[in-house]
Structure formats: C-alpha cells, structure tokens
Amino acid sequence: MKIFKFIALLIAILSIVIFIYGSFMKNYIDYYQGKDPKMNIKEYFNGPIKAWGIVQDWRGRVVRQFDIKMVGTWDGDIGTLREQFYYYDGQTQERIWTIKKLDNGDYEGAASDIIGTAIGREKGNTAQWAYIMDLEVDQRMFRIKFDDWMWLMNDGVLINRSYLKKFGMTVAELTIFMKKE
Numbered sequence: 001m002k003i004f005k006f007i008a009l010l011i012a013i014l015s016i017v018i019f020i021y022g023s024f025m026k027n028y029i030d031y032y033q034g035k036d037p038k039m040n041i042k043e044y045f046n047g048p049i050k051a052w053g054i055v056q057d058w059r060g061r062v063v064r065q066f067d068i069k070m071v072g073t074w075d076g077d078i079g080t081l082r083e084q085f086y087y088y089d090g091q092t093q094e095r096i097w098t099i100k101k102l103d104n105g106d107y108e109g110a111a112s113d114i115i116g117t118a119i120g121r122e123k124g125n126t127a128q129w130a131y132i133m134d135l136e137v138d139q140r141m142f143r144i145k146f147d148d149w150m151w152l153m154n155d156g157v158l159i160n161r162s163y164l165k166k167f168g169m170t171v172a173e174l175t176i177f178m179k180k181e
Contacts, residue, residue: 029126037154039123041122046073050179051067052177066088068086068178069086070084077100078101079100082094098111106120107120158179
C-alpha cells in the first residue's frame with residue numbers, strides 16, 4: 001500500500017511540474033512585435049541560403065551535425081523551399097516545402113515527412129512554426145512535435161531553434177544558423 005501512495009504522490013508532483021513548466025515557461029510570438037530587423041518569410045526564404053546545424057539530445061549532448069543548402073522561390077503567395085541536408089556522418093537528405101501565405105498574414109507549410117499542415121506566424125524579427133514530423137532515429141520511427149523559432153539578425157543571418165517534443169516533453173533541440181547567399 002505504501003508503494004501505491006508513493007507512486008501516486010510522484011505522479012501528482014510530476015503533473016504539477018509539467019503544468020507549471022508548460023504554462024509559465026512558454027515563449028509567445030507576440031513578445032517580439034516591434035523588434036527589428038523585421039522578419040519577412042517570403043523575403044528571407046527567396047533565393048539561396050547556406051546553413052549549419054546541430055541536434056542535441058535531452059542531456060544537451062551534440063548527437064548530429066550538418067550543413068544545409070537551401071533555395072527558395074515564390075510565385076505570388078506560394079513558395080517552394082528546397083533543402084538539401086549534408087550530415088557529417090555521410091548521410092544526405094532532401095526536403096521540399098510548399099509554403100502558402102494566408103490572407104491573415106500567417107503561413108501554412110507542407111512537406112512529404114510532415115504530418116498534416118505546418119502553421120507559421122511572423123511578428124517583429126521572429127517567425128514561429130508548429131508542426132508534427134515522423135522522424136527516424138536509430139532505424140525507429142517517432143512522431144515528434146516541433147516548436148520551431150527563427151530570429152532574423154543583421155546581415156542576412158537567421159538563427160533557428162527547434163524544440164522537439166514527445167508527450168509534451170522536450171526530447172531534443174535543433175539549432176541552425178542560416179546566411180543568405
């Protein structure tokens with residue numbers, strides 16, 4: 001009986017911690033309203049971009065490094081972003097995004113490994129994307145929620161931080177530095 005009470009108490013404490021973390025530690029895009037330089041997804045992701053990135057596990061250890069070559073094109077409010085990943089372990093990967101600017105100023109995105117539709121917003125110097133991706137890790141497939149943040153810097157530099165979540169908990173983080181060519 002004591003073990004049951006201990007487990008119940010542990011679950012209650014863990015639930016409270018997750019609730020507090022999820023409620024009060026969130027990053028809200030409206031905070032960045034009025035910050036410069038102004039983010040414009042259509043402008044930034046038009047033309048060639050070079051990028052460098054790392055993936056960190058839940059402990060903060062770098063578990064993957066990669067370079068990316070991107071090229072974006074737009075026809076009105078419909079864009080195509082071609083990403084070619086070059087991982088330091090020799091693996092390569094291609095992702096082709098179709099991005100649509102909506103009438104309300106938000107964005108929708110789709111790619112072959114994205115489940116449903118990615119939703120993007122921009123405010124001030126920041127863009128935020130939310131989407132779900134099937135991600136292969138060690139020959140196993142995981143359905144991961146991405147909380148993707150981008151901050152535009154001076155001189156064509158963009159910093160991208162993605163929080164990869166499973167069951168509401170961050171299981172990995174992705175950092176990418178981009179530079180327009």
